[in-house]
Amino acid sequence: MDGTLVNSNAVVERAWAYWARRHGLDLPELLHYSHGRPTLATMNYFGERFAPGRDWTSEADEMQRMEQEDLSGIRAIPGSAEILAQLDPDRWAVVTSAPRQLAESRIESAGLPLPRVLVPADEITNGKPHPEGYLKAAGLLGFKASECIVFEDTPPGVEAGLNAGMQVIGLLTTVSGDRLGTSHLIRDYFDLRISAEGGRFAIEIHDLK
Numbered sequence: 001m002d003g004t005l006v007n008s009n010a011v012v013e014r015a016w017a018y019w020a021r022r023h024g025l026d027l028p029e030l031l032h033y034s035h036g037r038p039t040l041a042t043m044n045y046f047g048e049r050f051a052p053g054r055d056w057t058s059e060a061d062e063m064q065r066m067e068q069e070d071l072s073g074i075r076a077i078p079g080s081a082e083i084l085a086q087l088d089p090d091r092w093a094v095v096t097s098a099p100r101q102l103a104e105s106r107i108e109s110a111g112l113p114l115p116r117v118l119v120p121a122d123e124i125t126n127g128k129p130h131p132e133g134y135l136k137a138a139g140l141l142g143f144k145a146s147e148c149i150v151f152e153d154t155p156p157g158v159e160a161g162l163n164a165g166m167q168v169i170g171l172l173t174t175v176s177g178d179r180l181g182t183s184h185l186i187r188d189y190f191d192l193r194i195s196a197e198g199g200r201f202a203i204e205i206h207d208l209k
Helices: 009-023 027-034 039-050 057-069 080-086 100-109 132-141 155-163
Strands: 093-095 117-119 149-152 167-171 184-186 192-197 200-205
Touching: 009 027, 009 039, 009 057, 027 039, 039 057, 057 100, 080 192, 093 132, 100 117, 117 132, 132 155, 149 155, 155 167
Parallel strands: 093 117, 149 167, 167 184
Antiparallel strands: 192 200
16 A cells, blocks of 8 residues: 555654654664564564564554554555546555554545455454465456566565565656566556456556566
């Protein structure tokens, strides 16, 4: 969702800037690691430096509330509305490192339709880069993993898609292409063209690689 359907970079950076100031952390390093990962996973990783073993659940919940109330600057990734309008609602899903309530708020704030299948971080055990979310989404859609295409903008997300056995297309919306490690790169969804015939989809890519 973040970086693949919705541009929420400003909100995310404001939230992490608050947490970085609170604990004296380097914001660029924090953002470099956090993109594509569940909030609690990032807090656990950095928290081990100065408070090993601490439970960060309450601060993760606090950040979620902050982000839930801060929807300023949320907008759709270019071309995402046009692509979604072409797709059967039963053939696409969102797998996100955000919790459900936050994911739905951001998608709606960007003016995009809510997916019929949404797999948020608070409804699985293992977040990205683990493949659990993508495998669950494929199962709910009724497709084999090998039949699915993942669009991702961060290294943990790309790794999750590849670990699930899916094809992955990288979006240059959050990090540089050399960090993504995908075979295909696009700037946004205007670099795609979808056609359907006989119940099968074909995707033509203006590939930047």
